[in-house]
Amino acid sequence: MAVIESSTDVVLSGVRGGPAVKTLRQDRWWLQPVVTVSILTAFVVYSTWSAFNPHNYYVGAMMHRDLISPFFSPCLASSCVEGSQIGFALSGWSLSPAFLILIFPLGFRLTCYYYRRSYYRAFWWSPPACAVSDGHKKYTGETRFPLLMQNAHRYFFYFGIVFNCLLTYDALRAFHQPGIGFGVTLGTIVLTVNATLLWLYSLSCHACRHLCGGSLKTFSNHPVRHRLWKFITPLNENHMKFAWASLIFVALTDVFVRLVASGAITDFRLF
Amino acid sequence: MADVTMKIWRGDASGGEFQNYTIEQNDNEVVLDVIHRIQATEAPDLACRWNCKAGKCGSCSAEINGKPRLMCMTRMDTLPEGPVTVTPMKTFPIIRDLVTDVSFNYAMAAKIPALLPKPMPEGGYRLMQEDVERSQEFRKCIECFLCQDVCHVIRDHEDNKANYAGPRFFIRIAELEMNPLDTNDRREFVREDMGLGYCNITKCCTEVCPEGIHITDNAIIPLKERVVAANYDPVAWLGRKIRRQTKKTSAEAAVQPAP
Amino acid sequence: MSNYEHHDYDVLIIGAGGAGLRAAIEAKQRGLKVGIITKSLLGKAHTVMAEGGMAAAMGNVYEEDNWMVHFRDTMRGGKYLNNYRMAELHAKEAPERVLELEQWGALFDRTKDGKILQRDFGGHRYARLAHTGDRTGLELIRTLQQKVVSMGTDVFMEVKVLKLVHDDAGRVAGCVAYHRASGEFVTFAAKAVILATGGAGKSWKFTSNSWEGTGDGHAMALWAGAKLIDMECIQFHPTGMVWPLSVRGILVTEGVRGDGGVLRNSLGERFMFNYVAPMFRAETAETEEEGDLWYDDHNAGRRPPELLPRDEVARAINTEVKAGRGGPHGGVFLDIGSRRSAEFIRRRLPSMYHQFMELAGVDITREAMEIGPTCHYIMGGVQVDADTAATAAPGLFAAGEVAGGMHGANRLGGNSLSDLIVFGKRAGAGAADYVLSGQAATSLNQSAVEAAIKEALAPFERTEGENPYTIQHDLQEMMQANVGIIRTQSELDFALGELDKFTERVKNIAVKGGRAYNPGWNLTTDLPAMLAVCKTVALGASFRKESRGGHTREDFPTASEEFSKFNLAHSSNGGNWDSPIETTESPLLPIPQELKALLEEAH
Numbered sequence A: 001m002a003v004i005e006s007s008t009d010v011v012l013s014g015v016r017g018g019p020a021v022k023t024l025r026q027d028r029w030w031l032q033p034v035v036t037v038s039i040l041t042a043f044v045v046y047s048t049w050s051a052f053n054p055h056n057y058y059v060g061a062m063m064h065r066d067l068i069s070p071f072f073s074p075c076l077a078s079s080c081v082e083g084s085q086i087g088f089a090l091s092g093w094s095l096s097p098a099f100l101i102l103i104f105p106l107g108f109r110l111t112c113y114y115y116r117r118s119y120y121r122a123f124w125w126s127p128p129a130c131a132v133s134d135g136h137k138k139y140t141g142e143t144r145f146p147l148l149m150q151n152a153h154r155y156f157f158y159f160g161i162v163f164n165c166l167l168t169y170d171a172l173r174a175f176h177q178p179g180i181g182f183g184v185t186l187g188t189i190v191l192t193v194n195a196t197l198l199w200l201y202s203l204s205c206h207a208c209r210h211l212c213g214g215s216l217k218t219f220s221n222h223p224v225r226h227r228l229w230k231f232i233t234p235l236n237e238n239h240m241k242f243a244w245a246s247l248i249f250v251a252l253t254d255v256f257v258r259l260v261a262s263g264a265i266t267d268f269r270l271f
Numbered sequence B: 001m002a003d004v005t006m007k008i009w010r011g012d013a014s015g016g017e018f019q020n021y022t023i024e025q026n027d028n029e030v031v032l033d034v035i036h037r038i039q040a041t042e043a044p045d046l047a048c049r050w051n052c053k054a055g056k057c058g059s060c061s062a063e064i065n066g067k068p069r070l071m072c073m074t075r076m077d078t079l080p081e082g083p084v085t086v087t088p089m090k091t092f093p094i095i096r097d098l099v100t101d102v103s104f105n106y107a108m109a110a111k112i113p114a115l116l117p118k119p120m121p122e123g124g125y126r127l128m129q130e131d132v133e134r135s136q137e138f139r140k141c142i143e144c145f146l147c148q149d150v151c152h153v154i155r156d157h158e159d160n161k162a163n164y165a166g167p168r169f170f171i172r173i174a175e176l177e178m179n180p181l182d183t184n185d186r187r188e189f190v191r192e193d194m195g196l197g198y199c200n201i202t203k204c205c206t207e208v209c210p211e212g213i214h215i216t217d218n219a220i221i222p223l224k225e226r227v228v229a230a231n232y233d234p235v236a237w238l239g240r241k242i243r244r245q246t247k248k249t250s251a252e253a254a255v256q257p258a259p
Numbered sequence C: 001m002s003n004y005e006h007h008d009y010d011v012l013i014i015g016a017g018g019a020g021l022r023a024a025i026e027a028k029q030r031g032l033k034v035g036i037i038t039k040s041l042l043g044k045a046h047t048v049m050a051e052g053g054m055a056a057a058m059g060n061v062y063e064e065d066n067w068m069v070h071f072r073d074t075m076r077g078g079k080y081l082n083n084y085r086m087a088e089l090h091a092k093e094a095p096e097r098v099l100e101l102e103q104w105g106a107l108f109d110r111t112k113d114g115k116i117l118q119r120d121f122g123g124h125r126y127a128r129l130a131h132t133g134d135r136t137g138l139e140l141i142r143t144l145q146q147k148v149v150s151m152g153t154d155v156f157m158e159v160k161v162l163k164l165v166h167d168d169a170g171r172v173a174g175c176v177a178y179h180r181a182s183g184e185f186v187t188f189a190a191k192a193v194i195l196a197t198g199g200a201g202k203s204w205k206f207t208s209n210s211w212e213g214t215g216d217g218h219a220m221a222l223w224a225g226a227k228l229i230d231m232e233c234i235q236f237h238p239t240g241m242v243w244p245l246s247v248r249g250i251l252v253t254e255g256v257r258g259d260g261g262v263l264r265n266s267l268g269e270r271f272m273f274n275y276v277a278p279m280f281r282a283e284t285a286e287t288e289e290e291g292d293l294w295y296d297d298h299n300a301g302r303r304p305p306e307l308l309p310r311d312e313v314a315r316a317i318n319t320e321v322k323a324g325r326g327g328p329h330g331g332v333f334l335d336i337g338s339r340r341s342a343e344f345i346r347r348r349l350p351s352m353y354h355q356f357m358e359l360a361g362v363d364i365t366r367e368a369m370e371i372g373p374t375c376h377y378i379m380g381g382v383q384v385d386a387d388t389a390a391t392a393a394p395g396l397f398a399a400g401e402v403a404g405g406m407h408g409a410n411r412l413g414g415n416s417l418s419d420l421i422v423f424g425k426r427a428g429a430g431a432a433d434y435v436l437s438g439q440a441a442t443s444l445n446q447s448a449v450e451a452a453i454k455e456a457l458a459p460f461e462r463t464e465g466e467n468p469y470t471i472q473h474d475l476q477e478m479m480q481a482n483v484g485i486i487r488t489q490s491e492l493d494f495a496l497g498e499l500d501k502f503t504e505r506v507k508n509i510a511v512k513g514g515r516a517y518n519p520g521w522n523l524t525t526d527l528p529a530m531l532a533v534c535k536t537v538a539l540g541a542s543f544r545k546e547s548r549g550g551h552t553r554e555d556f557p558t559a560s561e562e563f564s565k566f567n568l569a570h571s572s573n574g575g576n577w578d579s580p581i582e583t584t585e586s587p588l589l590p591i592p593q594e595l596k597a598l599l600e601e602a603h
Helices: A031-052 A103-110 A113-122 A147-174 A186-203 A206-214 A223-237 A239-261 B031-040 B103-111 B129-138 B146-150 B158-163 B167-177 B187-192 B204-208 B215-231 B234-242 C018-029 C067-077 C084-103 C136-150 C216-224 C271-275 C288-296 C310-322 C342-348 C350-359 C415-436 C446-461 C468-482 C489-506 C519-543 C593-600
Strands: A075-077 A085-090 B003-012 B015-024 B061-064 B067-070 B084-087 B094-096 C005-014 C034-037 C154-156 C159-166 C172-179 C185-195 C234-241 C262-264 C332-335 C369-378 C381-383 C396-398 C566-572 C581-587
Touching: A031 A113, A031 A239, A103 A147, A113 A239, A113 B215, A147 A186, A147 A206, A147 B215, A186 A223, A186 A239, A206 A223, A206 B215, A223 A239, B003 B031, B015 B031, B031 B084, B031 C468, B061 B146, B067 B146, B067 B204, B103 B167, B103 C136, B129 B167, B129 B215, B146 B167, B146 B204, B167 B187, B167 B215, B187 B215, B204 B215, C005 C018, C005 C154, C005 C172, C005 C216, C005 C415, C018 C034, C018 C136, C018 C185, C018 C415, C034 C185, C067 C084, C067 C593, C084 C136, C084 C415, C136 C415, C159 C185, C159 C216, C159 C446, C159 C519, C172 C446, C185 C216, C185 C415, C185 C446, C216 C381, C216 C396, C216 C519, C216 C566, C234 C310, C234 C350, C262 C271, C262 C310, C271 C310, C310 C332, C310 C369, C342 C350, C396 C415, C446 C519, C468 C489, C468 C519, C489 C519, C519 C566, C519 C581
Parallel strands: A075 A085, B003 B084, C005 C034, C005 C185, C034 C154, C185 C396
Antiparallel strands: B003 B015, B003 B094, B061 B067, B061 B084, C159 C172, C172 C185, C234 C369, C262 C332, C332 C369, C566 C581
């Protein structure tokens, strides 16, 4: 074993021990990447299909409801169906209104520390699992463009908060059913749960934890931010759960709205 | 108790191979016990590092059935039936058998600007428990270097070793950055000199940490966020451009205290 | 010159635990060229095993505490066999040494008003141990290690020192060693050498010591012309794990008792109430209720007997087990789970919780731990000058566990970490002064270097011979059985005879394999030191016909006035590892009147 001397450069590399195999792990290390790939692929396929099919994303006054799919809210294009807009409309946008907004939640999730862990492992194989060889010869991590852009997570978080507010507004609005008045329907519950999960996902985000108090050197002279940080920290520990739950539920919410809008099911009124 | 077959890597820089040792397994034994018994009987020159045998010193790191673990804290009865493979840590050059040259870690440690404390008042510092707790978590580190071993940035890419400190030293830097007494600013240092950007937060370091330190969530990601504030904040960047200022270099922002 | 790798230093430090690192910082701050040698990797020394804390009378929890009370506790705990001056310096300087650590990055647990929190430990009148959870030793060694590294000190890792080497004038001038990784020899020349090699507990079967605790420094000092004192005083820590067998001996911190844990026998009795010696009766609780009041307020009741000094508790456990009131694995029960909340236990004693959960499958928040005495610490060591840490061999200094005198016949828990930093600094300063005085050695005696190397290589030349592991195993069994916690003349005589046979067996070891990282060979080079330690322990134990602190004689069960006046000092007659050892009486330093008054002060 070598000498630590400030003056000498220690030799870092050399012949390594052990057999030249990808891994010696005997457990089912491939299971987790397989699950991740399956769920994320399913989501991407579904959301792409949904974005390209701007129909049935809104259940309006005709059906005495006010339910909008989260993929299309806020609906900003002039092509948005009546009732789904939020006050102003961009004229001249001929594509699906989903494309105007999806970049923001997509960016938030793509740069999310948890999703990064998952897709780097499952899709990029760097590494596929712990102590299993990287699938690539060269690796520069997040030091260069485009992955350098992962550092923008914080700014997507800010947009995420705006979207959460809008979706919360959508959920609250749904409780007022046109022509009937206040009421709780299956749709109001779906939209409320969706908004709640999105809030939990955003608030439990690492950038949020940093902004609330993590950036401080001392807590004792910032009692309010310390309390915020202590509130966020346990949420942050469950960030993974919220990430999956909110992802799956947002797709299910879209499915639900589409089914109601197309008349395949009715939005059951509870009281 | 039944016999167990241990497949142990024997060799040095000139080459090596697995050797099988079939040995009786006693109740409640850990892998290190079995290695010691092989040493005392069949193979007195079987090289392995160990000291405390209680998970406190972090000497007996190896890979057991392909997973980086402490041999003293891995109970034999938790391993699946069949031969148990024991190999040296893969990331570091082999010395002999299960012993590797971990001087990479000591070289990285020597580069880190140490605590630059505020002057101590008469009677000592006053620090609140809530202000020391974050750094205390990182100071639980026993320097077993399993996180360094499992980190694919250097495990699978030898050439990154020159530019990348590894999880052990990210928690060291986080510890110093969160120490309420510290006046150094290591954000540029950790980005530029320690290669924080190489980490793609795949969290294997956290998975293998025998001390249960939340390396990724509590140290690396907070460091990345701090680096964002220092480096990738567009408003601050614009401000510097307008005022024609340059960022402080890592050596200006964090200095090694005088002896 | 020979063609071995060679290094020159002003101050060479052997051992990179708390004492060695603290000494290095001091010598380096004096502007000297400092080299550190360690047998394992930097930061792995036995200091990391210390759990509870470091004793320093800072008065952060009880304002009444001060150095005088600490001095008195240390002397009483040591049964007055201590070098009073060491105990005095230790008590006076420990607080400053602890505060200094914070400037180097240590983070201790805090009181509500932000001071360093202090915890209760056996034998300390007030809550006095600065701590970081139950991993204070780790905090200490990491702090010192990081300080040493930031100062740019040379550290030679995994280098085993074989022998100290003199110059032609008889001054200690350096050492001869080998790199464990390559098996290549290396010589170091130094103007002053500081021994900080730690303890020697590896010669017993049930021990909390790691493979490193072979007493290298004790032996090298003896061979180099220094004297060893109090070697018979060995601390058997009352609470070591006893089950499973593979972890037998691993330490359970005294902090468990300081935080409310109690000892029970198989009948469920808190037996310690039956073992309060007259010396401690005035300050020990008489009932369980009184003892329980004490934890929250030391003025509301007297301390529970579980927190008597370690020698008292270890003997009591031994007696209970011998009387048939032990647990299924030959220990007694340490119970904190029924007395404190699970949350409290996990916060205050995280490593203990982890250790029992992982290694024994016992959840200490719900079940009692089965524990028994384990060889933990050697009070005896190299006789040194309290102020400078100088030994009788010119140019040789010693600090930490390898030095003797500070703890007398028994060490109080928590006094060891503070010993390291107080006397580590003093040794660094003492060595620096010696170097700067210009009287230091300048050259190594090459024939001594050659002789040591020849001796180290001899086992490779024997094709037929004994396995070193067998010898070590037999030695541990023999020492545990005959020079263990309770001793008697016939067993000690037997042990001394056996040790001579072991000497012959060591001369007949054959080592298999090459020199590169060969643990069998490494052990072979440790065995001479282990034998030197065992011999001095057995000699001291045989000479000291009384029971005192860490030395208990079945045939002389009480302390005697006659033996209270001197230490037993051992010196080597010849300086080789198999040279005969001479044992003489070395009178204790007379205690000045004003300090004597402190000792006599009523509680």
